[in-house]
Amino acid sequence: MIGKGLVKGLGITLRHLFDKKLTEFYPEVKPNLPPRTRSSMFLDAPKCIGCGICANSCPNKVIDVSTAKDENNKKVLTGYTMDTGRCLFCGLCVEACPSKCLRTTTEFENAEFTREALVWDMMKKYQDAVARGEVTAEPKQEGGKDNG
Amino acid sequence: MPQFGSEIFLVIAHWIRGLLGGNTLAADVVMNIVKFLMIYIVLVLAVCVFVMMERKVCAWMQLRVGPNRLGPHGWMQIIGDMVKLMGKEDFRPDKVDKWPWALAPMFFLGISIMVFAVIPFGKNMVPVDLDLGIFYIIGLSALSTLPIVTAGWASNNKYSLLGGMRSVAQMISYEVPLVFSLLGVVMITQTFKTSAIVEAQQHVWFILLQPIGFVVYVISAMAEINRAPFDLIEAESEFGCGYFTEYSGLRFGLFYMAEYANLFIVAAVAATVFLGGWQGPFLPGWLWFAIKVLFVVFLIMWFRWTFPRFRVDHLMHFGWKVLLPLSLANIVITGIGIYIYQLIYPGIGG
Numbered sequence: 001m002i003g004k005g006l007v008k009g010l011g012i013t014l015r016h017l018f019d020k021k022l023t024e025f026y027p028e029v030k031p032n033l034p035p036r037t038r039s040s041m042f043l044d045a046p047k048c049i050g051c052g053i054c055a056n057s058c059p060n061k062v063i064d065v066s067t068a069k070d071e072n073n074k075k076v077l078t079g080y081t082m083d084t085g086r087c088l089f090c091g092l093c094v095e096a097c098p099s100k101c102l103r104t105t106t107e108f109e110n111a112e113f114t115r116e117a118l119v120w121d122m123m124k125k126y127q128d129a130v131a132r133g134e135v136t137a138e139p140k141q142e143g144g145k146d147n148g
Numbered sequence: 149m150p151q152f153g154s155e156i157f158l159v160i161a162h163w164i165r166g167l168l169g170g171n172t173l174a175a176d177v178v179m180n181i182v183k184f185l186m187i188y189i190v191l192v193l194a195v196c197v198f199v200m201m202e203r204k205v206c207a208w209m210q211l212r213v214g215p216n217r218l219g220p221h222g223w224m225q226i227i228g229d230m231v232k233l234m235g236k237e238d239f240r241p242d243k244v245d246k247w248p249w250a251l252a253p254m255f256f257l258g259i260s261i262m263v264f265a266v267i268p269f270g271k272n273m274v275p276v277d278l279d280l281g282i283f284y285i286i287g288l289s290a291l292s293t294l295p296i297v298t299a300g301w302a303s304n305n306k307y308s309l310l311g312g313m314r315s316v317a318q319m320i321s322y323e324v325p326l327v328f329s330l331l332g333v334v335m336i337t338q339t340f341k342t343s344a345i346v347e348a349q350q351h352v353w354f355i356l357l358q359p360i361g362f363v364v365y366v367i368s369a370m371a372e373i374n375r376a377p378f379d380l381i382e383a384e385s386e387f388g389c390g391y392f393t394e395y396s397g398l399r400f401g402l403f404y405m406a407e408y409a410n411l412f413i414v415a416a417v418a419a420t421v422f423l424g425g426w427q428g429p430f431l432p433g434w435l436w437f438a439i440k441v442l443f444v445v446f447l448i449m450w451f452r453w454t455f456p457r458f459r460v461d462h463l464m465h466f467g468w469k470v471l472l473p474l475s476l477a478n479i480v481i482t483g484i485g486i487y488i489y490q491l492i493y494p495g496i497g498g
Contacts, residue, residue: 006454006455009454009455010450010454012454013450013453013454019211020211021211021212021213023211023212025216
């Protein structure tokens, strides 16, 4: 029948007129993102062994790891920065991390006013998270690996 | 008191006439000024309501909530829009044809306002009750092609010109079925007078006697006022914004306002001719009229947000090969019906 499709289309739009709306009122109501959303990074600093594999796996040279030797001639992390202005959040660094200390998080409000502010000091971020009580700081495990 | 409610505007008019005493000339002049101001105020308010309604209906049909910041549920957004439009720079491109370019939006809105003179807003509430009311509406709606072509030509822009050219083709093609769809009602009532047509619908609305006429009218009127799915004149995806590509600020605002004023006219004529105008139980006449106009406006918006745009050649084929024969057949059937009716009930009708 001619016009059947037209009537069907009108029916669909009329039904949508009364359907529940999908709009999220963003600043007032935060969206509930899926847990595997890659929109921010978090470094569990004490667990990091400073191997630098993450920095090598990064396609955009985002990560800058600096280490020093302590009195036991063991590598310790002294600085870990991420220039998120270049970061794709591809997650290759997370996959490469041998000690599973780097992970992606769902936090997404990362806009800043300056380019400098986009360079994240991941160790400071960790300390802030500890101070806020979001992460419980574990004392660094001593011994066991001194020989290795 | 329903009597007072339905007559409230007539009471006010009577009061104004009373103020001027026996001076009938002064009273007429003052009344005409008041009528013009009332038309203008009603028009501006209606445009505000329609713009908001359009944005909300469109959003709801797309499962959005639409504007939601200014005022309750965002219904005051139009105030922000208007302030923004007024605050914009009155920019004139270098190579436009200055006077026609500047006059086109004014004429477009002016013609729209003129049509309101013959719309019966309520019982005895026709600003100017012309004997050839329907004829006057048709004449002015044909005239409204002219400012569009003027704007398209004067803009000195090929996209604007294309939009203007399409408007001529489209509006003249669809003028024919539009006129013929109204002719059925005129044949039944034997009058062009809008108030008489409304009064003739006291017992039965003409949408029941002229269903084909109503369908043809709504479709060709949508094409006449360039609304989607017939918005080829301003098809954004094809050429910018058509005839008002080169306009900005308040001049664009005038075009925008005129478009919604035309929507109001189409809905008002549909309500007057097919849906019984101000006739209706319980509520005052002007309220019935407003309800019917809003219903037709909603219908047209519903079509707009459901159907995709026509192709140019399909549009012409549809106008000339479908709507025109349909409206002609409607006239023939109406004529036969009237003839049979007169054979059965001699003395009734013309």
